[in-house]
Amino acid sequence: MAILDSKGRLFGKINLLDLGAALVILLVIFGIFVFPGTSGSVAQVGAKTIPIEVDLVVRGLNVRDPEQLFNNGLKKGGKTNVIIRNQPYGQIEIKSIQQLPRTVNVFQPDGSVKELPDPKTNNFSTDLLLTLDGKAQVTDNGPVLGNSKVKIGMPFELEGFNYNFNATVIDIRLKDK
CATH class of the missing domain: 2.40.30 (Elongation Factor Tu (Ef-tu); domain 3)
Incomplete structure (x- = not known):
């Protein structure tokens, strides 16, 4: 079985674009809660x-x-x-x-x-x-x-x-x- 098939799916199950979008969303959530920035004026x-x-x-x-x-x-x-x-x-x-x-x-x-x-x-x-x-x-x-x-x-x-x-x-x- 190939790592990447003809439709751009990883191991035939996960689309690379969907995986990239999920990683971006997880990084944004991680950035908001772990590094919230300065608070107050x-x-x-x-x-x-x-x-x-x-x-x-x-x-x-x-x-x-x-x-x-x-x-x-x-x-x-x-x-x-x-x-x-x-x-x-x-x-x-x-x-x-x-x-x-x-x-x-x-x-x-x-x-x-x-x-x-x-x-x-x-x-x-x-x-x-x-x-x-x-x-x-x-x-x-x-x-x-x-x-x-x-x-x-x-x-x-x-x-x-x-x-x-x-x-x-x-x-x-x-x-x-």
């Missing part, structure tokens, strides 16, 4: 978790009564939901909130420029400076909240019971334990 490998403060600026937030916003939702010591790059991070503590004065540059007769309070032509626009306090993992590429790197200039979306607006990161402070 890349940001968590070799990272330590430390406290972080993130300063955010909000420009031109349209709100009828900022004080009502501060009393009912966005308040110091409270928590807000944060979304970074369309990825929900979760809740983070609001360490401080400050309403920034609206100013305009006014040219003086002598050619100098003074910054004076805005005469409030738009009463529904306000600027805010927020400081958020949380815990971040520090990697070689910088701090990471959730699975998103935090860098100056990044947009954060803040969401709460009665608000949803975007802010921009202007400062990051890592605190030692």
Whole structure:
């Protein structure tokens, strides 16, 4: 009896193509279960978790009564939901909130420029400076909240019971334990 017959069967019983396909499937299953690869996100490998403060600026937030916003939702010591790059991070503590004065540059007769309070032509626009306090993992590429790197200039979306607006990161402070 020949090892390979005229129809390409091994010992007249097993087709070589079927045998090859079965070996590939077995190798794939073996590779998945024996060598599954790294688990977890890349940001968590070799990272330590430390406290972080993130300063955010909000420009031109349209709100009828900022004080009502501060009393009912966005308040110091409270928590807000944060979304970074369309990825929900979760809740983070609001360490401080400050309403920034609206100013305009006014040219003086002598050619100098003074910054004076805005005469409030738009009463529904306000600027805010927020400081958020949380815990971040520090990697070689910088701090990471959730699975998103935090860098100056990044947009954060803040969401709460009665608000949803975007802010921009202007400062990051890592605190030692």
